Amino acid sequence: MSFTFSAATGQIEARVDAHELAVLKAIPAYLASIESDSDDVVHERLYPAAYADEEEDREFRRLSHSDIQRAREVDRSRLTSVLERLAAGRTTLTEDEAESSARAMGAARLAIAARHGMFEVDELPRDPVTPHGTIVSYLGAVQVDLIEALNQTPAMTS
Amino acid sequence: MSDAPERQRGTSTIDQTVVIPVWNVVVWDDPVNPMSYVVWVLRKLFGYDEPMATKLMLDVHHKGRVIVTSAPRERAELDVTRLHHHGLWATLERG
Numbered sequence: 001m002s003f004t005f006s007a008a009t010g011q012i013e014a015r016v017d018a019h020e021l022a023v024l025k026a027i028p029a030y031l032a033s034i035e036s037d038s039d040d041v042v043h044e045r046l047y048p049a050a051y052a053d054e055e056e057d058r059e060f061r062r063l064s065h066s067d068i069q070r071a072r073e074v075d076r077s078r079l080t081s082v083l084e085r086l087a088a089g090r091t092t093l094t095e096d097e098a099e100s101s102a103r104a105m106g107a108a109r110l111a112i113a114a115r116h117g118m119f120e121v122d123e124l125p126r127d128p129v130t131p132h133g134t135i136v137s138y139l140g141a142v143q144v145d146l147i148e149a150l151n152q153t154p155a156m157t158s
Numbered sequence: 159m160s161d162a163p164e165r166q167r168g169t170s171t172i173d174q175t176v177v178i179p180v181w182n183v184v185v186w187d188d189p190v191n192p193m194s195y196v197v198w199v200l201r202k203l204f205g206y207d208e209p210m211a212t213k214l215m216l217d218v219h220h221k222g223r224v225i226v227t228s229a230p231r232e233r234a235e236l237d238v239t240r241l242h243h244h245g246l247w248a249t250l251e252r253g
Binding site: 045046047048049050051052060063064067068071072099102103106107109110113118119124136140143144147148150151156 | 188189190191192194195198201202235238239242243244245247248249250
């Protein structure tokens, strides 16, 4: 998958192969499944503690959790729309869609990494040998490519 | 008759300084978020230029944590909420 910012249209152009698209299409449903399990170790990483004090943290979560949940729902929805359009092999993304896609891919990476204990190292291996390591590495490459395109937008260059 | 200005009965002037406690927003290192993504998030959320955002990202990476902003509590909580939405591990500390 690749992303390129077009100064002419002000949009980000995306291209993808069919086999990559099949992998990416699993992300929104995977992220939605995490939201429904509040005891999950993954959930703890996506909604981390903000305060050391338990009572203050409970109050923070009470006020912030639904806001983050709604924002992530928007991200998933935008990514789903982008992936549906990519069935043709290419599409253009608005800045909002690109940002949401970058966050959703990041959330998927965090979720897989948390599930498989990958936060217990200082740095992820450059050449992963496990299936989950390969997926995290692949999504990281897609996310970085998307960020490079976003860094070319007027909002980031002005 | 005195030249001193006449004081109105029952009025006074009191200088008051209201001190609003400041909270630090701390971002912690993790091995999963790409460096360029962290720089982009810090630029987007806090308006830092690229050199400043890169410096903060490298401080997180090498020192394990860094204060990315300080603000009154309500604003600092909003910043942490936005950082969590972006997948960064952020906490609050009294400044």
